Amino acid sequence: MATVKLFNHHFRTPFIFLLLSEYVLLFLAVYVGVFFRFETTIWQPLSESLQFLPLKSSIFALVMVLSMLAMGQYQAPGPKGEHFFPYIFTRVAISLVLGTFALLVVYYAFPEMLIGRGVFGYAVTSAVVGLSIYRSLLYKMIDGRALRKKILVIGAGKLASSLIDLEVDLSKAKFESKRILTPKYASYVVHGFVHISDEKQMIPDKYLVNPEDDLVEYCQEYEIEEIVLAIDDRRKTMPVDDLLDCKLSNIGVSEFISFWEKEKGMLRLDMLNPSWLIFSDGCRQGDVSSFFTRIFDILVSLVILILMFPILVITAFLILIENGLKGPVFYRQKRVGLNGKVFQLLKFRSMIVNAEKAGEAQWATEKDNRITLIGRFIRKVRIDELPQILNIFKGDMSLVGPRPERPEFVSKLEEKISFFSTRHRVKPGLAGWAQLKYPYGASDDDAYKKLEYDLYYVKNHTILMDALILLQTVEVILLGKGAR
Numbered sequence: 001m002a003t004v005k006l007f008n009h010h011f012r013t014p015f016i017f018l019l020l021s022e023y024v025l026l027f028l029a030v031y032v033g034v035f036f037r038f039e040t041t042i043w044q045p046l047s048e049s050l051q052f053l054p055l056k057s058s059i060f061a062l063v064m065v066l067s068m069l070a071m072g073q074y075q076a077p078g079p080k081g082e083h084f085f086p087y088i089f090t091r092v093a094i095s096l097v098l099g100t101f102a103l104l105v106v107y108y109a110f111p112e113m114l115i116g117r118g119v120f121g122y123a124v125t126s127a128v129v130g131l132s133i134y135r136s137l138l139y140k141m142i143d144g145r146a147l148r149k150k151i152l153v154i155g156a157g158k159l160a161s162s163l164i165d166l167e168v169d170l171s172k173a174k175f176e177s178k179r180i181l182t183p184k185y186a187s188y189v190v191h192g193f194v195h196i197s198d199e200k201q202m203i204p205d206k207y208l209v210n211p212e213d214d215l216v217e218y219c220q221e222y223e224i225e226e227i228v229l230a231i232d233d234r235r236k237t238m239p240v241d242d243l244l245d246c247k248l249s250n251i252g253v254s255e256f257i258s259f260w261e262k263e264k265g266m267l268r269l270d271m272l273n274p275s276w277l278i279f280s281d282g283c284r285q286g287d288v289s290s291f292f293t294r295i296f297d298i299l300v301s302l303v304i305l306i307l308m309f310p311i312l313v314i315t316a317f318l319i320l321i322e323n324g325l326k327g328p329v330f331y332r333q334k335r336v337g338l339n340g341k342v343f344q345l346l347k348f349r350s351m352i353v354n355a356e357k358a359g360e361a362q363w364a365t366e367k368d369n370r371i372t373l374i375g376r377f378i379r380k381v382r383i384d385e386l387p388q389i390l391n392i393f394k395g396d397m398s399l400v401g402p403r404p405e406r407p408e409f410v411s412k413l414e415e416k417i418s419f420f421s422t423r424h425r426v427k428p429g430l431a432g433w434a435q436l437k438y439p440y441g442a443s444d445d446d447a448y449k450k451l452e453y454d455l456y457y458v459k460n461h462t463i464l465m466d467a468l469i470l471l472q473t474v475e476v477i478l479l480g481k482g483a484r
Contacts, residue, residue, distance in 0.1 A: 012187050013187075014148075014187075015074040015075070018074060018135075018138070019065060019068075019069070019074050021134075022065060022068065022131055022134070023061050023062070023065050024061075025127070025130055025131060025134060026060065026061035026064045026065060026127055026131075027057045027058060027060070027061040028057075029060070029061075029123045029124075029126045029127040029130065030053070030056065030057035030060050030061075030115060030119065030123045031053070031057065032122065032123065032126045033115070033118075033119040033120065033121070033122035033123030033126065034053070034119055036122045036126075037116070037118040037119045037122055052112075052113075053115075055113070056113055056114075056115045057115075059103075059106065059113055060103065060115065060123065063099050063102050063103050063106060064095075064096055064099040064103075064127065066099070066102070066471060067095050067096065067098045067099030067102055068092075068095045068096075068099070069468070069471050069472070070095075070098065070471040070472060070473075070474035070475060071091065071094060071095040071098060071474065071475045072472060072475045073091060073092070073095055084136065084139075085132065085136050088132050088135050088136055088139075089128070089132040092128055092131045092132050092135070093128050093132075096124055096127055096128055096131075098474070100124060103120075148186070148187055148188050148189050149187065149188050149189075149225040149226055150188070150189050150191050150222070150223060150224050150225055150226075151188045151189070151190055151191065151224065151225065151226045151227065151228050152190075152191050152192060152194065152209070152211075152218075152219060152222075152224045152226075152227050152228070153190060153192070153193045153194065153227075153228050153230050154193075154194045154196070154227060154228065154229050154230060154231060154238075154239070154243075155193065155194070155195075155196055155199065155229070155230035155231040155232065156193040156194070156195040156196070156199065156201050156202065156203040156208060157196075157199045157200050157201065157202050157203075157230075157231070157232040158200070158202055158232055159230040159231065159232050159256055160193055160202070160203060160230040160231075161202045161203060162230075163183065163190060163228070163230065164181050164183045164190060181207065186263065187263060188226075188263070190207075191209065191222055191224055192207055192208060192209030193207055193208050193209065194208070194209060194210070194211060195208050196231055196238070199231065199232055199233065200232070211242075215227075215239065215242040215243070215245065215246055216242070216245045216246055216249045216251065219246060219249075219251050220249070220251075224251065225251070225252060226251070226252035226253070226254060226259075227243065227246055227251060227252065227253045227254070228254050228255075228256060228259045229243070229253070229254065229255045229256060230256045256268075256271065257271045257272065257276060258280070261456060261459075265433070265437060265453065265456055266437065266452040266453045266455075266456045267452050267455045267456050267459070268452065269417070269418065269419065269448065269451060269452050269455075272418070272419060272455070277422075277459070280459070285426070285461075289462070289463070292463060293398065293463055293466070294395075296399070296463055296466065296467075297392050297398050297399045298392075298393065300399055300470070301389045301392045301393060301399060304386075304389060305389050308386055311383060311386075312386060312387075315348055315374075315378055315383055315386075316329045316348070318374045319348060319349060319372075319374055319375075322372060322373060322374045323353070323372075327349070327353045328349055328353070329348065329349060330346055330347065330348060330349060330387060331346075331347045331348070331349040331350070331351075332344045332345065332346060332347075333345050333347070333406065334406060334407055335404035335405065335406060335407075335428065336404055336405055336406070336407055336410045336424060336428075337396050337397065337404055337424070337427060337428050338396075338424065338425075338426065338427045338428070339424060339425070340421070340424050342407055343391070343396040343397075343404075344396075345388065345391060345396075345397075345404060346387040346388055346390055346391055347384050347385060347387055347388065348375075348378055348383065348384040348386070348387055349372075349375070350371055350372060350374070350375025350376070350378055350379050350384045351368075351370045351371055351372060351375055352370055352372060381477055382476070382477050385430060388430050389430070392430065396427075396428075397427055397428050397429060397430060398426070398427040398428070398429045398430075398466075399429060399430055399431065399466060399470060400429040400430070400431050400432060400433075400457075400461070400465075400466040400469045400470060401426050401427050401428045401429025401432060401457070401461075402423045402426065402428055402429065402432055402434065402454040402457065402458070403428060403429065403432050403434070403435065404428035405447075409447075412444075413444065413447050416444060417444075417447065417448055417451060419451070419455060420447075420451055422455060422458060423451060423454045423455065423458060425458055426457070426458050426461065431469055431470055431473040432453075432454070432457065432469065433453050433454065433456060433457040433461075433465075433469055434450040434451075434453035434454050434457070435473070435476065436469060436472050436473065436476065437453045438450050438453055
């Protein structure tokens with residue numbers, strides 16, 4: 001099984017394994033630190049600082065794993081090749097440095113959990129080296145297909161071809177036989193495509209297969225775990241009886257849009273219809289869940305506000321200085337929130353005063369000349385968004401959710417894009433799933449693509465998913481991804 005659904009969200013099995021195994025390695029790194037620091041058995045600690053060592057090791061491992069998660073370390077690995085190990089080593093080192101700062105906060109709050117500078121230094125060093133070697137060996141061993149599920153695609157037209165990159169996979173594909181395809185960064189390999197009569201073929205003949213009369217026997221023979229129904233026109237001939245036999249024989253059967261959802265973390269707008277949303281899992285938010293989400297928002301926002309208060313003060317001062325102590329520090333703008341209700345969004349001002357003199361709403365563009373010098377920096381690191389903490393306290397926003405749009409844009413986008421208003425069924429957020437998966441949106445086309453991610457969030461969001469999004473947003477902020 002290449003993906004596991006937990007709390008309404010799909011997690012890739014290989015990266016769950018990687019996270020758990022690295023947690024164990026990080027736990028053991030503290031014991032390695034004890035060994036090198038005291039040059040004695042780790043089972044007989046020599047000082048009070050080493051009491052409760054299993055608990056201290058667990059906290060060390062947990063914080064470091066969360067830091068790795070925040071830096072996107074449990075997603076698809078980067079490009080392999082000559083510089084693969086240095087790439088892994090650098091990413092691991094940066095992640096653990098971030099974890100070190102987080103642990104300093106933990107140790108300040110709970111000094112009894114401190115493990116000592118010497119042990120800590122050896123533990124971090126051994127963790128950086130150990131995780132880098134472990135990841136390099138693991139990626140080399142599983143290279144590609146080992147932990148991916150094998151699928152059979154029913155269909156060979158335009159829809160089926162979107163499951164692979166035709167320009168890359170069909171010219172440079174790695175394969176076990178003449179037909180098995182391994183798409184980049186996917187959780188599956190494609191055993192082959194079954195062409196449906198009267199459908200326009202877009203897949204080369206050498207990647208077509210013919211199960212003949214017994215689809216179940218064929219899937220069992222080739223160890224196919226899932227069948228994906230990707231027929232351009234569902235009115236064409238569809239092997240209903242064969243698919244039912246497969247389902248009853250414990251072979252997974254998925255329609256294209258559901259498979260795309262769990263694989264890509266988004267919904268295909270061009271295929272979406274109300275009946276699919278109505279009868280599919282998700283889209284549920286009860287009173288209890290809403291209550292705990294609200295508590296989560298308030299508590300985490302309070303922590304962020306306390307930690308970031310000095311930065312907020314400095315930012316406000318710099319904005320005032322840049323404008324000669326004139327002009328507002330904050331910028332208020334109407335945005336559309338839950339159920340279409342309009343509210344006043346609060347931000348640090350990052351553009352010149354009267355940036356929209358014509359009175360017409362404009363998308364922010366790359367290298368926008370309306371952005372001030374300080375504004376360019378605070379937008380890059382997302383500090384301009386921090387005053388929205390007050391919107392969260394007020395209840396207009398949540399920590400995580402689709403980014404709120406201006407009413408002028410919403411009215412136009414609702415006319416052009418189906419289901420756009422559906423994103424308003426949850427509170428807008430300071431951070432969002434679309435912001436992690438798609439760069440800054442500054443056009444109708446960008447709004448269309450981001451909506452595909454926003455709808456996935458609306459359908460599947462939970463407190464756990466919100467926490468994961470917040471963690472991964474750390475990488476976006478530190479690396480300035482998607483800022484404009």
